[in-house]
Amino acid sequence: MSFWEWTWSFIWWSFEVFVFVAAIFLIITIFADLFRDHNLAVGWKVLWVLFLIFFPILGALVYIIARGRGMAERYNARQVQAAPEDDSYRPQASKSPADDIASAKALLDSGAISQGEFNALKSKALGNEYYG
Numbered sequence: 001m002s003f004w005e006w007t008w009s010f011i012w013w014s015f016e017v018f019v020f021v022a023a024i025f026l027i028i029t030i031f032a033d034l035f036r037d038h039n040l041a042v043g044w045k046v047l048w049v050l051f052l053i054f055f056p057i058l059g060a061l062v063y064i065i066a067r068g069r070g071m072a073e074r075y076n077a078r079q080v081q082a083a084p085e086d087d088s089y090r091p092q093a094s095k096s097p098a099d100d101i102a103s104a105k106a107l108l109d110s111g112a113i114s115q116g117e118f119n120a121l122k123s124k125a126l127g128n129e130y131y132g
Contacts, residue, residue: 026060027052033071034063036078100125 001009034040034048052059064071104121107113113121 023057023060027056030060030063030071033067033074037070037074097125097127 030052031049034045037045048059048063052063101122104113104118104125107121108115108118
């Protein structure tokens with residue numbers, strides 16, 4: 001086998017692997033959407049599963065054409081619903097830099113932070129970089 005035959009054979013094999021993995025990913029995504037859809041009756045879910053098992057590529061294309069818009073809407077609804085849960089651990093930002101400086105001043109007066117730390121917090125609240 002010459003170098004070019006081997007090279008094109010390897011490129012073709014890589015393409016086949018890519019298409020196979022993409023098809024598997026698509027089928028898994030469709031199964032996930034199918035079982036997350038609470039509005040679809042169980043009988044229809046069974047028919048879709050059988051269709052996807054026996055005719056995977058045709059079944060995936062028909063599913064995307066028939067239910068693609070609803071699939072996107074369900075995905076977007078899950079993302080919107082999950083967003084507050086993801087952001088719940090973040091501390092809430094204060095309303096103004098003056099609030100940040102006032103809270104830093106209270107910490108300085110109580111002795112919880114040093115003058116240098118107060119200067120750094122004040123500079124950060126004002127949107128500046130502090131190096132001292």
